Amino acid sequence: MPAALPWLLRWGVYSLVVTSAVIPFPPPWNTLRRVRVTVSIDGLQPEHDARRAPATYEKILKNLHGRTADVSWVVTNQMLERPDYLDEYLAFWTARPEIERIWLSVYTPQKGEVSDERLTAASRRRLLKELPRLKASYPALVFPDGAVDAFADPPAGPDRCTFARISSNVSADLRTGIEPCFFGGNPDCSECGCAVSAGLHWLHGQPLVAGPDGGTRDRRGAGRGPASAPSAPVSASAIQSCRRAASGSMRAARSAGRNAARSVTRSRAGTTSA
Numbered sequence: 001m002p003a004a005l006p007w008l009l010r011w012g013v014y015s016l017v018v019t020s021a022v023i024p025f026p027p028p029w030n031t032l033r034r035v036r037v038t039v040s041i042d043g044l045q046p047e048h049d050a051r052r053a054p055a056t057y058e059k060i061l062k063n064l065h066g067r068t069a070d071v072s073w074v075v076t077n078q079m080l081e082r083p084d085y086l087d088e089y090l091a092f093w094t095a096r097p098e099i100e101r102i103w104l105s106v107y108t109p110q111k112g113e114v115s116d117e118r119l120t121a122a123s124r125r126r127l128l129k130e131l132p133r134l135k136a137s138y139p140a141l142v143f144p145d146g147a148v149d150a151f152a153d154p155p156a157g158p159d160r161c162t163f164a165r166i167s168s169n170v171s172a173d174l175r176t177g178i179e180p181c182f183f184g185g186n187p188d189c190s191e192c193g194c195a196v197s198a199g200l201h202w203l204h205g206q207p208l209v210a211g212p213d214g215g216t217r218d219r220r221g222a223g224r225g226p227a228s229a230p231s232a233p234v235s236a237s238a239i240q241s242c243r244r245a246a247s248g249s250m251r252a253a254r255s256a257g258r259n260a261a262r263s264v265t266r267s268r269a270g271t272t273s274a
């Protein structure tokens with residue numbers, strides 16, 4: 001990571017570094033523009049410590065001292081079996097002075113997987129119903145408008161997944177490619193819980209219009225940016241152009257960097273590289 005970050009910063013790339021915090025990250029990383037550090041926390045202390053030793057709560061809190069970070073939270077089915085678990089988790093971490101934001105994802109299984117982590121249809125519905133209330137109660141939870149719809153309607157497959165199509169993922173050696181997305185293997189897209197994938201998929205279906213002043217507006221003219229002349233629609237071809245530009249950037253980055261990755265990736269085993 002110390003070798004990759006200078007490349008990413010030089011390219012102007014925004015980087016989210018995901019760590020177990022079993023080793024303290026260098027405090028200067030908190031001063032780097034376009035870099036955020038995120039710690040994976042797999043539940044409340046008993047569950048996390050059972051799964052993640054030696055990255056225990058005690059060690060994480062010690063290693064975060066004097067630093068700021070976000071939390072990466074993957075909601076599993078076990079967390080939904082006990083009432084108030086989600087509230088207890090958010091209450092604990094949003095109260096920590098070191099923590100700025102909580103990034104929420106939902107456990108994404110492989111096809112045919114049978115595990116305690118995999119959400120049932122009922123628990124998924126319950127989670128989606130709870131999320132708006134949780135966001136209102138814990139503002140540090142990163143949960144934009146449309147997120148419930150996004151999680152409820154994930155892409156049908158990798159070929160329909162905007163994130164998979166515009167991202168390039170490599171393993172910790174920064175060379176071995178991971179397909180079809182950063183989960184690797186044969187993920188069950190119908191239960192995808194990746195917040196980025198869901199968000200892009202949802203955004204892709206939104207009827208956006210952009211004014212000549214650069215503001216972004218909906219069809220009624222409401223939205224961000226100064227109101228001025230009539231807006232012009234952002235066409236499907238414009239979106240395709242963005243995709244092509246992103247794909248082109250990916251190819252250029254792979255070619256130029258050789259030893260660095262264009263995007264932060266995280267394997268199912270929890271290995272994180274950039």
Ligand code: SF4
Pocket residue numbers: 108154155157158161163164180181182183187188189192193194197
């Ligand atoms: S990010 Fe989600 S929807 Fe996209 S390919 Fe991977 S599992 Fe499927």
